[in-house]
Amino acid sequence: MGDSVMPSERPDRLEEACAVFGVYAPGEDVARLTCFGLQALQHRGQESAGIAVGGNGTVVAYKDLGLVTQVFNESTLSALQGDVAVGHCRYSTAGGGGWESAQPHLSAIDDVLIALAHNGTLVNTTRIRAQLVGQGVQLYSNTDSEVAAKVIGAETSRTHHLREGIRAMMCLLEGAYAMVLASPDALYAFRDPNGIRPLCIGRLDNGGWVVSSESCGLDIVGATYLRDVEPGEIVRFSAEGMASEQGVPAGPRASCIFEYVYFARPDSVLDGQNVYTARREMGRILAAEAPIDADLVLGVPDSGLPPALGFAEASGIPYADGIVKNRYVGRSFIQPTQAMRQNAIRIKLNPLPQVIAGKRLVVIDDSIVRGNTSRKLVEMLKAAGAVEVHLRIVSPEVEWPCFFGIDTDTQDQLIAANMNNQQMCESIGCDSLAFISLEGLHRAVTADHPGFCDACFSGNYVIDIPDSLQETGFFERNRVTSYAGGAPRSNTTTEG
Ligand SMILES: O=P(O)(O)OC[C@H]1O[C@H](OP(=O)(O)OP(=O)(O)O)[C@H](O)[C@@H]1O
Ligand SMILES: NC(=O)CC[C@H](N)C(=O)O
Ligand code: SF4
Ligand SMILES: [Mg+2]
Numbered sequence: 001m002g003d004s005v006m007p008s009e010r011p012d013r014l015e016e017a018c019a020v021f022g023v024y025a026p027g028e029d030v031a032r033l034t035c036f037g038l039q040a041l042q043h044r045g046q047e048s049a050g051i052a053v054g055g056n057g058t059v060v061a062y063k064d065l066g067l068v069t070q071v072f073n074e075s076t077l078s079a080l081q082g083d084v085a086v087g088h089c090r091y092s093t094a095g096g097g098g099w100e101s102a103q104p105h106l107s108a109i110d111d112v113l114i115a116l117a118h119n120g121t122l123v124n125t126t127r128i129r130a131q132l133v134g135q136g137v138q139l140y141s142n143t144d145s146e147v148a149a150k151v152i153g154a155e156t157s158r159t160h161h162l163r164e165g166i167r168a169m170m171c172l173l174e175g176a177y178a179m180v181l182a183s184p185d186a187l188y189a190f191r192d193p194n195g196i197r198p199l200c201i202g203r204l205d206n207g208g209w210v211v212s213s214e215s216c217g218l219d220i221v222g223a224t225y226l227r228d229v230e231p232g233e234i235v236r237f238s239a240e241g242m243a244s245e246q247g248v249p250a251g252p253r254a255s256c257i258f259e260y261v262y263f264a265r266p267d268s269v270l271d272g273q274n275v276y277t278a279r280r281e282m283g284r285i286l287a288a289e290a291p292i293d294a295d296l297v298l299g300v301p302d303s304g305l306p307p308a309l310g311f312a313e314a315s316g317i318p319y320a321d322g323i324v325k326n327r328y329v330g331r332s333f334i335q336p337t338q339a340m341r342q343n344a345i346r347i348k349l350n351p352l353p354q355v356i357a358g359k360r361l362v363v364i365d366d367s368i369v370r371g372n373t374s375r376k377l378v379e380m381l382k383a384a385g386a387v388e389v390h391l392r393i394v395s396p397e398v399e400w401p402c403f404f405g406i407d408t409d410t411q412d413q414l415i416a417a418n419m420n421n422q423q424m425c426e427s428i429g430c431d432s433l434a435f436i437s438l439e440g441l442h443r444a445v446t447a448d449h450p451g452f453c454d455a456c457f458s459g460n461y462v463i464d465i466p467d468s469l470q471e472t473g474f475f476e477r478n479r480v481t482s483y484a485g486g487a488p489r490s491n492t493t494t495e496g
Helices: 030-040 073-078 125-134 144-160 162-174 215-220 258-263 276-288 305-315 338-342 344-348 370-381 421-428 438-444 467-473
Strands: 021-022 049-057 059-067 084-090 103-108 110-117 178-182 188-191 202-203 207-213 224-228 233-238 241-245 294-300 323-325 348-351 360-365 388-393 432-435
Touching: 021 030, 021 178, 021 188, 030 049, 030 073, 030 084, 030 207, 030 215, 049 110, 059 110, 084 110, 084 178, 084 188, 103 144, 110 144, 110 224, 125 144, 144 162, 162 188, 162 233, 188 207, 202 215, 207 215, 207 233, 215 224, 258 276, 276 305, 276 388, 276 438, 294 305, 305 344, 305 348, 305 360, 344 348, 344 370, 360 370, 370 388, 370 421, 421 432
Parallel strands: 294 360, 360 388, 388 432
Antiparallel strands: 021 084, 021 207, 049 059, 049 084, 103 110, 110 178, 178 188, 188 233, 202 207, 202 224, 233 241, 323 348
């Protein structure tokens, strides 16, 4: 295997983040609860789904390619009986898209199995994978996540303590990880030292425990939100209750700010901040930062709707439903043919000429990555009779790739990394284009901690990006440079 992050076959648009879910609840149908949790988190990844259940001295798993409801039915669920379960929905960032890369990944500790589910991307697995192979450990996929599972297995075999195995993995592997792990009799949850991807804990009425990427996963199974897993923390749920320890020291806090803009569901609360409220506030702030004279404010469904409401409130321009979304078209469920791909947005979005004809529109979307969505959308809106289309985007320009669990493409594909505002406007065909400022975005998101990752906007990566990944992600001119908004630091390290 080469680099951890797939260098080729990137998607056309911003993609998702993966979901993890875990339950410890003896006496409950833990697989069924996990299946419901995964359905609430389906927006985070649609390539594969899997559930592993621990009990009776072992762990069994079932996983396949497809959506949760395609993979699981009554008979697959009823075969998964136990006290503890972990589940996963995947959007691949490392390794291929085949069955063997689907999660959870199993690992053997002598004759006992464990199952691991991972959201995030690890940036330094190449050398560690080679070491594992050298030790005779068999890996079945080329994903970063399976390397983590096998490190935990190998280190636990050596030390005879699962927590030591998890701790060793946390010391060895760098990058973003929110993970849940099932053993035959306990559930573990742990998060990288920077807390990049989200992970929260809830409690069932009967005393069971639930862990979920987003709090909307707790809501669907009737669990009460307790708190988020802390950066570097290992939490264990078992017959002795909940026990916490610091696996590795916490580093600078860098929770993904893009979760609030696009990835997470609006009804989720991440680290104390509700996503809907943050999105509405982003719209308000953008209205103050980039005012425009227009007749109507439209949001691009779904994630553009709350900020459009905020923009309308702050600007006094009436809000209107002018774009209809086909809710049965998934994010990456049915891949269109090449010819259809050009028009993919038409499958999903359709303007309402009855509302927009003859009107000057402000159109709010969450992000522009390659610019394909906005270009097609503006064309459709003008064909439907809009006289002016002013695009307002509630994230700053995406100019840098993400190496922490999101496919934001390589720098040469990012429109804002290649064009200035006027060129983007011409390329997209809009009458004006403005993005929220980075400072404005930070002001809209007030979580219970001060630290966010905003590297895809600022180029300020909290973890050094290995040379091998820089070669696939960055422009030549941006390699081996220092940046970080006036606080220069190297973004270069040699893996290994
Ligand atoms: O500039 P681009 O490369 O086109 O990417 C940006 C678009 O990608 C996302 O939408 P997407 O259609 O993926 O999903 P959504 O329906 O959840 O908004 C995002 O909401 C933007 O609309
Ligand atoms: N989006 C994610 O979190 C991906 C998890 C993991 N890196 C994989 O590719 O399977
Ligand atoms: S680089 Fe962007 S998308 Fe990736 S973790 Fe940081 S803020 Fe989130
Ligand atoms: Mg969109």
